Amino acid sequence: MALKRGRGVAAINYPTGMNLGGDPSQALVHSTPTGSFMVTLSSVDLGQGLRQVMSQICAETIGVPTEAVTIDTADTDTGPHCMGTFASRGTHRIGNAIVQAAREARDVMLEVAAEELEVDAGDLDTDGTGNIHVKGAPQKSISVFDTALAAHFKHGRSISGRGMFLVPRSFPETETGAMKPATCYAHACVVADVEVDDETGDVTVLSVKNVYDVGRALNPKMVEQQLVGGSWMGISHALYETTEPYYPDRDHGGTDFNQYLMPGPGNLADTETIVIERPATDGPYGAKGVGEMCANPQIPAVANAIFDAVGVRVDTMPITPERVLRALKARSQAAPAG
Amino acid sequence: MARVPVQFTLNGQERAEFVESGVTLLHALRDTMGDTSPKGGCQQGACGACSVIVDGELRLSCLTLAETCEGASIETAAGLASEGVLHPLQRAIVDGFAAQCGFCTPGMIMAAKTLLDHTPNPTREDVIEAISGNICRCTGYEPIIQAVLTAARSNSQKAG
Numbered sequence: 001m002a003l004k005r006g007r008g009v010a011a012i013n014y015p016t017g018m019n020l021g022g023d024p025s026q027a028l029v030h031s032t033p034t035g036s037f038m039v040t041l042s043s044v045d046l047g048q049g050l051r052q053v054m055s056q057i058c059a060e061t062i063g064v065p066t067e068a069v070t071i072d073t074a075d076t077d078t079g080p081h082c083m084g085t086f087a088s089r090g091t092h093r094i095g096n097a098i099v100q101a102a103r104e105a106r107d108v109m110l111e112v113a114a115e116e117l118e119v120d121a122g123d124l125d126t127d128g129t130g131n132i133h134v135k136g137a138p139q140k141s142i143s144v145f146d147t148a149l150a151a152h153f154k155h156g157r158s159i160s161g162r163g164m165f166l167v168p169r170s171f172p173e174t175e176t177g178a179m180k181p182a183t184c185y186a187h188a189c190v191v192a193d194v195e196v197d198d199e200t201g202d203v204t205v206l207s208v209k210n211v212y213d214v215g216r217a218l219n220p221k222m223v224e225q226q227l228v229g230g231s232w233m234g235i236s237h238a239l240y241e242t243t244e245p246y247y248p249d250r251d252h253g254g255t256d257f258n259q260y261l262m263p264g265p266g267n268l269a270d271t272e273t274i275v276i277e278r279p280a281t282d283g284p285y286g287a288k289g290v291g292e293m294c295a296n297p298q299i300p301a302v303a304n305a306i307f308d309a310v311g312v313r314v315d316t317m318p319i320t321p322e323r324v325l326r327a328l329k330a331r332s333q334a335a336p337a338g
Numbered sequence: 339m340a341r342v343p344v345q346f347t348l349n350g351q352e353r354a355e356f357v358e359s360g361v362t363l364l365h366a367l368r369d370t371m372g373d374t375s376p377k378g379g380c381q382q383g384a385c386g387a388c389s390v391i392v393d394g395e396l397r398l399s400c401l402t403l404a405e406t407c408e409g410a411s412i413e414t415a416a417g418l419a420s421e422g423v424l425h426p427l428q429r430a431i432v433d434g435f436a437a438q439c440g441f442c443t444p445g446m447i448m449a450a451k452t453l454l455d456h457t458p459n460p461t462r463e464d465v466i467e468a469i470s471g472n473i474c475r476c477t478g479y480e481p482i483i484q485a486v487l488t489a490a491r492s493n494s495q496k497a498g
Contacts, residue, residue, distance in 0.1 A: 046439065047438055047439020048439070049438070221435050222435070224435070225435045225438055225476075225477065225481065226438075228477070228480065229438060229476045229478040230478075231478065232478025232480075233475075233478070256380060256382060256384055257380050257384035257385050257473060258382075258384045262475075264473075265479035265482070265483060266466045266470060268478065271478070
């Protein structure tokens with residue numbers, strides 16, 4: 001009886017969004033009379049930071065500070081259509097819709113500024129701090145504030161734009177069954193080191209090293225936060241969490257947090273997380289969806305590490321001490337030692 | 339059910355309200371007194387999201403009857419910022435990205451504040467022990483542990 005160490009590796013390719021009958025999201029952008037921008041959506045911020053990232057995408061596209069953008073969202077009665085915030089699709093689908101809407105709004109803004117400055121709209125650029133100027137002649141400029149005022153009260157124009165992003169439904173080819181279920185994949189690789197007590201069946205994750213390809217991290221700190229929390233959750237899925245323990249039957253299953261196991265702050269594996277940025281060709285500023293895939297590859301990595309440590313394959317989650325011990329017993333019965 | 343008067347100090351202010359007898363402190367704070375910073379998570383004492391400080395001690399407001407708090411001094415996360423300046427714990431949690439969805443954060447902060455009030459220079463193990471009754475689903479805990487240690491350091495620098 002001993003503590004045995006093992007190492008496991010796993011990789012994942014994770015599609016962004018889903019494709020059952022087409023996967024659309026829409027966005028509307030308009031400016032107020034004083035040059036702030038409102039993005040109207042019906043997409044939900046679950047706490048993952050959708051509002052922040054959507055503000056950044058809109059601000060970057062129009063060429064104004066992030067603080068100038070307000071996200072008005074999560075009312076499906078009044079907002080443009082969105083399939084929802086799930087399948088790691090938010091940044092990619094909604095972000096793309098906002099890019100399109102914001103480009104249209106920017107074009108109108110530059111047209112109004114061009115009339116005010118008596119130049120060609122194609123010669124104008126934004127400085128990202130709230131001003132529009134002639135390329136190569138920054139002294140010839142007008143603020144976004146004054147441009148919005150002029151649009152509203154002088155030109156009778158709406159600085160606004162419509163955005164629509166659709167991944168169309170993909171039908172399987174009749175001969176081969178081949179189809180294209182996704183246009184954008186995120187990737188990750190995980191190495192987990194574990195220690196298995198072959199007497200008690202206890203598994204301790206000593207360390208986990210994660211490498212994620214996220215396309216482009218639009219908000220690096222928030223990406224890191226999602227990845228670190230996701231890595232913890234992946235280990236939790238691998239070893240602890242279940243709503244269906246079936247022991248001895250469903251009536252004895254957990255009903256609340258007292259019986260639903262998750263690792264607490266005292267059970268943390270040493271975690272290292274590295275982000276690789278390989279921009280997606282169809283992502284907003286290259287971003288891919290990484291929300292869910294960051295909690296997936298730890299599970300096979302831990303299972304592989306357990307196999308490396310004690311030579312048993314446990315293919316039912318979570319990998320509880322009981323399941324490890326049953327697997328060890330089955331193996332020793334199948335091939336008695338000696 | 340009979341309504342009973344209850345009088346206590348909430349974040350330094352005298353409050354007197356009538357509440358239904360048998361109502362929890364969580365319900366009284368949120369629905370009667372308008373302080374929604376304590377969150378109702380599991381509402382059975384297992385998640386810590388409703389944590390408040392009663393007379394210097396950390397309490398689960400979902401398992402505390404409002405009428406038992408007569409004359410007590412109650413602190414919630416809503417009372418931490420002073421004149422627009424965040425409490426060092428709040429500052430450290432914002433700066434360290436130690437909140438994501440934010441639902442556990444007010445309870446987590448009150449648990450950490452109770453620790454720092456009694457143990458100004460905690461070890462990592464002290465912090466883990468102090469927040470072990472609070473469930474966080476987003477962060478994986480490490481950023482929260484780091485934020486509490488950072489807040490403790492900034493407190494001791496001010497004191498020194």
